[in-house]
Amino acid sequence: MEAQGRFKVLIAGAGITGLTLAHCLEKADIDYTLFDKGIIAPPFGNTITIFPHGIRILHQLDFLNQIKNQSAPMGGSNCRGSNGKIFAACEKYFTVLRSLTGYDTRTIGRQEFLQLMYDRLPDKRKVFERARVERVVTENSKIRLVLADGREFIGDLLVGADGVHSKVRELMWNNATRIVPTMKTTYAAIVGLSMPMSDLETFEAVVNTSHNKISFLIIYRRKFGEEDMKVLIEKIADYPITEKVKFAELWENRTRAQMVSLEEGVFDHWFLDRIVLAGDAAHKVTPNSGFGGSTAMEDAVSIANAIHTAITTCVHRRPNDEEIRSILQHYQESRIRRAKRIVKVGGEMTRRQAYDGWMNYLQYRCAPKLTFVEFKEEQGLLRWGDHKLRKKGQQRYVKLLLSLGYSLEERIGLPKELDSCVYVGDNDLRYVFIMIASQKSRRQVVLIEPRGLTDSGLLSLLEHTKCSYWVGGSSSYTDLKKDVLETRTEIALSTLPPLRHFFQDEKAQDYTFVATWNEIKANPVFVVQSSGTTGDPRPLSYSLEMSTVGTFSRRLPDGSEENPELRFTGIHGTRVFEAIPIWPPCHEAPLTPAPIITEILRKIQPDGGFYVPSTIRELCLKEESLQLLKKQTYLMYGGAPLDEWVGDLLCTEVDFHVVVGSTETSRWPLRKLQDPREWRYYWIDERLGYRLEHVDGDLYELALERKPEWRRFQGAFIMFPTLDIYHTQDLYTPHPTKPGHVRYRGRKDDLLKLTWLAKVRASDLEEHFNMQPNIRAAMVGGNGKPSPFLIIEPETDKELGLEEVQSTIKLLNQSLSPDICIPLQNVIIASAERPLVRLGKGTLDRRRTIDDYKEEIERLYI
Ligand SMILES: Cc1cc2nc3c(=O)[nH]c(=O)nc-3n(C[C@H](O)[C@H](O)[C@H](O)COP(=O)(O)OP(=O)(O)OC[C@H]3O[C@@H](n4cnc5c(N)ncnc54)[C@H](O)[C@@H]3O)c2cc1C
Structure with missing residues (x-):
C-alpha cells in the first residue's frame, strides 16, 4: 500500500x-x-x-x-x-x-x-x-x-x-x-x-x-x-x-x-x-x-x-x-x-x-463526403493559464488582463521588432498584469526604479532597450521624467486608465494567445535594471523561462517528484498575504505601516505572508501583531537579513521561508532546515551546483556552477547563457558541523540594498569623499536600512569638522536621485582609536568596520 x-x-x-x-x-x-x-x-x-x-x-x-x-x-x-x-x-x-x-x-x-x-x-x-x-x-x-x-x-x-x-x-x-x-x-x-x-x-x-x-x-x-x-x-x-x-x-x-x-x-x-x-x-x-x-x-x-x-x-x-x-x-x-x-x-x-x-x-x-465535426477552439486546449482563472471568482482578474491587453494595444499599437515600453505607476496590480499582457502582445516592458536612477542612467537604459513608449499609471507618472525625455522625441508618452477601470463590468473580449511552452519560453517578457545609483544601470531582460525559475523549483530535474526538502514546498495553494510592494515604490511612499498590516492580518487571517525584515521587526514590537504573526504557518522574508532577536523569537513558532536570490539569478531554492533554531543558516542544495570559494578567514563567496540538467533552477545561466560559473558576490560562513549549511555575512562587493529594495553602490559614493585632501577614507553603508550612512576617517594630521563633511554630502546629494541621498545627520567621524578596518590588500573590510561602529550606526536610525 x-x-x-x-x-x-x-x-x-x-x-x-x-x-x-x-x-x-x-x-x-x-x-x-x-x-x-x-x-x-x-x-x-x-x-x-x-x-x-x-x-x-x-x-x-x-x-x-x-x-x-x-x-x-x-x-x-x-x-x-x-x-x-x-x-x-x-x-x-x-x-x-x-x-x-x-x-x-x-x-x-x-x-x-x-x-x-x-x-x-x-x-x-x-x-x-x-x-x-x-x-x-x-x-x-x-x-x-x-x-x-x-x-x-x-x-x-x-x-x-x-x-x-x-x-x-x-x-x-x-x-x-x-x-x-x-x-x-x-x-x-x-x-x-x-x-x-x-x-x-x-x-x-x-x-x-x-x-x-x-x-x-x-x-x-x-x-x-x-x-x-x-x-x-x-x-x-x-x-x-x-x-x-x-x-x-x-x-x-x-x-x-x-x-x-x-x-x-x-x-x-x-x-x-x-x-x-x-x-x-x-x-x-x-x-x-x-x-x-x-x-x-x-x-x-x-x-x-x-x-x-x-x-x-x-x-x-x-x-x-x-x-x-x-x-x-x-x-x-x-x-x-x-x-x-x-x-x-x-x-x-x-x-x-x-x-x-x-x-x-x-x-x-x-454525394460522398467525409465527415466534419466543428473544430471548437475551446475543446481540448490545456487550460491552465487564462482559463483556470475564470473559475471561482477570479474572472475579474482575467477580465482585467484582457482589457489591459487591448488597452495597451490601443495606446501603443502592436510591437515593432524588439522594441519595448516603460511602465511606471502606483504600486498596484497593474504591474503584475502588464507583464502578462505584454507577453500576450509580445512586447517587453521595462520596469524602472526611478528612486535609484539618475537622469543619464535612465536615458542609457531607454536607449539600450530600444524603448519607444513611456506609459504612466496616471498623468503624474507619465510626466515623471518629461524634462529628461524632451530630447527623445521618438519616445511617445501615454497614460493607462486607473486600476478600477479594468474591473468594470463590461464583457471583455478574449485576447487570444495560443502557443506551446517551447515556442515562447525564450520570449523576452520584462526588463529590469541592475543598480544605477550613479553610473549607468544595466538592463536585465527576463525571458519567460527566466521568470518561471521560482515556479519550477519544487520539482526535481528528472521531473519525477516533488522534492520534500526544497523550502517552498508546502506553500502552494495556501493563502499568502503579500505585504511587500509589488514593485519598489516610486515616490516617498513608506512600506505599509505596521498598524495597517496588523489590521489586515486580523481581518484575513492568511496561512502565511511575505514581508521585508523591517516590517516583521515592527510587528514583533507589539503583543497583538506578534500574536497575529505567530498564527501564520509560515513567514517569507527577503531583501535583507532578519534581526537576530526577531529570528530567535519566531523561529520555533512559524516556518521561515527565506527568499534568497538576486535580480540576475532569480530565486535560489533552499532545503528545509531540520532544526528551525538554526534559522540563521541557509541549507543550500549542492545538487544545484553551489560551491564555496574561500575569500578570507571564515568567509567564502558563494558561486554557482552550470549544470544543464538543473537549468530550470539555475536562473543565472538562463540570464547569462555563455557563463559557466556565476559568482554571487555574497559572502557566507559555513556551519561548523553541518555540511551545506551557510550563514550570510555580507557582500563581497559594495552593493547596498536599502529597506525599500533600492540599490546603492557604496564605492561610487565613497569616491566623492576620498578625493578630499583632509579625508583619509570613507565608507558608505546602509544594507537593510531606509537610507545610507557615512563613516569618515580624517587624515591624521588634518582638521575635519562635521559641517565640512556635511557640505561635501550636500554637493554629492545634488548629483544623486533624491531617494538615495545620504541624510546630513547620518555621518559618523571615526576616532583615531577605531580607524576603518582594512583587509590585507588595503581594501576596506566593511563587515568588521560595521561591527566596530555597530552602536553608533544603530543610534542613527532610532
Ligand atoms: C479498427 C479501428 C480503427 C480505428 N482508427 C482510428 C483512427 O484512424 N483514428 C482515430 O482517432 N481513432 C481510431 N479508432 C478509434 C481509437 O482506436 C480509439 O478511440 C482509441 O484507441 C481509444 O483509446 P482508449 O485509450 O480510450 O482505449 P484503448 O485504446 O482501448 O486502450 C485501453 C487500454 O486499457 C487497457 N486495459 C483494459 N482493461 C484494463 C484493466 N482492467 N486494467 C488495466 N488496463 C486495462 C488496455 O490494455 C488498453 O491498453 C479506431 C478504432 C478501431 C477499432
Missing part, C-alpha cells in the same frame, strides 16, 4: 486516453500512476489517423515534431466503384481542414504512436505494465485500487481509460448497485496491415498509408467468427481496390489482420464518487471517421483541466468529495454533447460507406 502524499490520480489503461492524460498531468504538475493490463504499445492494431484537434493537443504536449517525423499527412480521399474506378474524390478536404485549423491530419502506426507517447513520459516508474485493474474500493475520500495480482494502490481519483470493454465502468456500476449498461454493435470489421504495393495509390477510402504500411478496414454488417472471416475474404478477393489492384493482392501482402466488433454509443453517466471514465470507456465511435482517438485525447485534456482547477482553487490542494463531484459533473457536461455528435456523424459515415440500405447507397454514390 502507498502512503498518503499529494493529490494522486490513478489511471486504468495506457492506451491513447491514459497516455495523453499522463502527459497532461505531468504538465500540470499533478501526481499520477498509470496501469495497463498488458504491455505498453502492443504489436497489434494498424494505423491511426489523428485529426487536427488531436494534433493540436500533441503540439501542446510538445511532441508535434516527433509526430511529424513519424507520420504522413493525409492528402485526399477517393471513392471507387466495383470496377475500381474513382467516382468521387475529396482532394481538398484535408487542405481545407488545415487552412481552418492550422494543422494537418496525420496517419501514424498505432504501435509507434503509443510507444512515442510512452517514451516521452519523464518518469517510467509511474507506469505499471501487466497490471490488470480488478477491484476498486472508495473509502474515506480515497480510492483503493486492487490489481488482479493482489497489489493495492491508493489515490484520490480513478480515471477509467481502459477502452470500450472498460472494467472500471463495470466496477463503477457495481458500486452504484446498478446493471451495467452496454453499447450497441451493428458492425464488425477486419482490420489489417499490408506491405507497400507499387500499384496502390496513396489515398484510398478505408485504406490508409502511413510511412511504410498500408492499413485496411473491411466493414461487415454483423458479428462473425474466424470461419466467417475466411468466407468473407474469399467473397471479396476479386473486388478491385484500384483499377489495377484487387483485394486478394492486398490480403496476400498482409503482415497482420484481425477481426474487431465495432461498438458505438455514448454512455449517459461518466462518473461516480471518485471514479470517472474517459475515451472509449465513455463513448465509442465507429472507426471510419477516424475521430475516436482525437476525441479520447480531448477527454484526457478536459479531465486534467478539471483536476488542475480543483487542486489550485481549493484549500491545501486537496479537493473534498463535493469539489470532486462538481468538477466531474462539469467535465461530463462539457464533453457529452460533443461526444454524441461525433458518434452520430461517425455512425452515419460507416452506414454510407457500407452501403447500408438504399438511402445510404444513394447518398454515398451521389
Whole structure:
C-alpha cells in the first residue's frame, strides 16, 4: 500500500486516453500512476489517423515534431466503384481542414504512436505494465485500487481509460448497485496491415498509408467468427481496390489482420464518487471517421483541466468529495454533447460507406463526403493559464488582463521588432498584469526604479532597450521624467486608465494567445535594471523561462517528484498575504505601516505572508501583531537579513521561508532546515551546483556552477547563457558541523540594498569623499536600512569638522536621485582609536568596520 502524499490520480489503461492524460498531468504538475493490463504499445492494431484537434493537443504536449517525423499527412480521399474506378474524390478536404485549423491530419502506426507517447513520459516508474485493474474500493475520500495480482494502490481519483470493454465502468456500476449498461454493435470489421504495393495509390477510402504500411478496414454488417472471416475474404478477393489492384493482392501482402466488433454509443453517466471514465470507456465511435482517438485525447485534456482547477482553487490542494463531484459533473457536461455528435456523424459515415440500405447507397454514390465535426477552439486546449482563472471568482482578474491587453494595444499599437515600453505607476496590480499582457502582445516592458536612477542612467537604459513608449499609471507618472525625455522625441508618452477601470463590468473580449511552452519560453517578457545609483544601470531582460525559475523549483530535474526538502514546498495553494510592494515604490511612499498590516492580518487571517525584515521587526514590537504573526504557518522574508532577536523569537513558532536570490539569478531554492533554531543558516542544495570559494578567514563567496540538467533552477545561466560559473558576490560562513549549511555575512562587493529594495553602490559614493585632501577614507553603508550612512576617517594630521563633511554630502546629494541621498545627520567621524578596518590588500573590510561602529550606526536610525 502507498502512503498518503499529494493529490494522486490513478489511471486504468495506457492506451491513447491514459497516455495523453499522463502527459497532461505531468504538465500540470499533478501526481499520477498509470496501469495497463498488458504491455505498453502492443504489436497489434494498424494505423491511426489523428485529426487536427488531436494534433493540436500533441503540439501542446510538445511532441508535434516527433509526430511529424513519424507520420504522413493525409492528402485526399477517393471513392471507387466495383470496377475500381474513382467516382468521387475529396482532394481538398484535408487542405481545407488545415487552412481552418492550422494543422494537418496525420496517419501514424498505432504501435509507434503509443510507444512515442510512452517514451516521452519523464518518469517510467509511474507506469505499471501487466497490471490488470480488478477491484476498486472508495473509502474515506480515497480510492483503493486492487490489481488482479493482489497489489493495492491508493489515490484520490480513478480515471477509467481502459477502452470500450472498460472494467472500471463495470466496477463503477457495481458500486452504484446498478446493471451495467452496454453499447450497441451493428458492425464488425477486419482490420489489417499490408506491405507497400507499387500499384496502390496513396489515398484510398478505408485504406490508409502511413510511412511504410498500408492499413485496411473491411466493414461487415454483423458479428462473425474466424470461419466467417475466411468466407468473407474469399467473397471479396476479386473486388478491385484500384483499377489495377484487387483485394486478394492486398490480403496476400498482409503482415497482420484481425477481426474487431465495432461498438458505438455514448454512455449517459461518466462518473461516480471518485471514479470517472474517459475515451472509449465513455463513448465509442465507429472507426471510419477516424475521430475516436482525437476525441479520447480531448477527454484526457478536459479531465486534467478539471483536476488542475480543483487542486489550485481549493484549500491545501486537496479537493473534498463535493469539489470532486462538481468538477466531474462539469467535465461530463462539457464533453457529452460533443461526444454524441461525433458518434452520430461517425455512425452515419460507416452506414454510407457500407452501403447500408438504399438511402445510404444513394447518398454515398451521389454525394460522398467525409465527415466534419466543428473544430471548437475551446475543446481540448490545456487550460491552465487564462482559463483556470475564470473559475471561482477570479474572472475579474482575467477580465482585467484582457482589457489591459487591448488597452495597451490601443495606446501603443502592436510591437515593432524588439522594441519595448516603460511602465511606471502606483504600486498596484497593474504591474503584475502588464507583464502578462505584454507577453500576450509580445512586447517587453521595462520596469524602472526611478528612486535609484539618475537622469543619464535612465536615458542609457531607454536607449539600450530600444524603448519607444513611456506609459504612466496616471498623468503624474507619465510626466515623471518629461524634462529628461524632451530630447527623445521618438519616445511617445501615454497614460493607462486607473486600476478600477479594468474591473468594470463590461464583457471583455478574449485576447487570444495560443502557443506551446517551447515556442515562447525564450520570449523576452520584462526588463529590469541592475543598480544605477550613479553610473549607468544595466538592463536585465527576463525571458519567460527566466521568470518561471521560482515556479519550477519544487520539482526535481528528472521531473519525477516533488522534492520534500526544497523550502517552498508546502506553500502552494495556501493563502499568502503579500505585504511587500509589488514593485519598489516610486515616490516617498513608506512600506505599509505596521498598524495597517496588523489590521489586515486580523481581518484575513492568511496561512502565511511575505514581508521585508523591517516590517516583521515592527510587528514583533507589539503583543497583538506578534500574536497575529505567530498564527501564520509560515513567514517569507527577503531583501535583507532578519534581526537576530526577531529570528530567535519566531523561529520555533512559524516556518521561515527565506527568499534568497538576486535580480540576475532569480530565486535560489533552499532545503528545509531540520532544526528551525538554526534559522540563521541557509541549507543550500549542492545538487544545484553551489560551491564555496574561500575569500578570507571564515568567509567564502558563494558561486554557482552550470549544470544543464538543473537549468530550470539555475536562473543565472538562463540570464547569462555563455557563463559557466556565476559568482554571487555574497559572502557566507559555513556551519561548523553541518555540511551545506551557510550563514550570510555580507557582500563581497559594495552593493547596498536599502529597506525599500533600492540599490546603492557604496564605492561610487565613497569616491566623492576620498578625493578630499583632509579625508583619509570613507565608507558608505546602509544594507537593510531606509537610507545610507557615512563613516569618515580624517587624515591624521588634518582638521575635519562635521559641517565640512556635511557640505561635501550636500554637493554629492545634488548629483544623486533624491531617494538615495545620504541624510546630513547620518555621518559618523571615526576616532583615531577605531580607524576603518582594512583587509590585507588595503581594501576596506566593511563587515568588521560595521561591527566596530555597530552602536553608533544603530543610534542613527532610532
Ligand atoms: C479498427 C479501428 C480503427 C480505428 N482508427 C482510428 C483512427 O484512424 N483514428 C482515430 O482517432 N481513432 C481510431 N479508432 C478509434 C481509437 O482506436 C480509439 O478511440 C482509441 O484507441 C481509444 O483509446 P482508449 O485509450 O480510450 O482505449 P484503448 O485504446 O482501448 O486502450 C485501453 C487500454 O486499457 C487497457 N486495459 C483494459 N482493461 C484494463 C484493466 N482492467 N486494467 C488495466 N488496463 C486495462 C488496455 O490494455 C488498453 O491498453 C479506431 C478504432 C478501431 C477499432
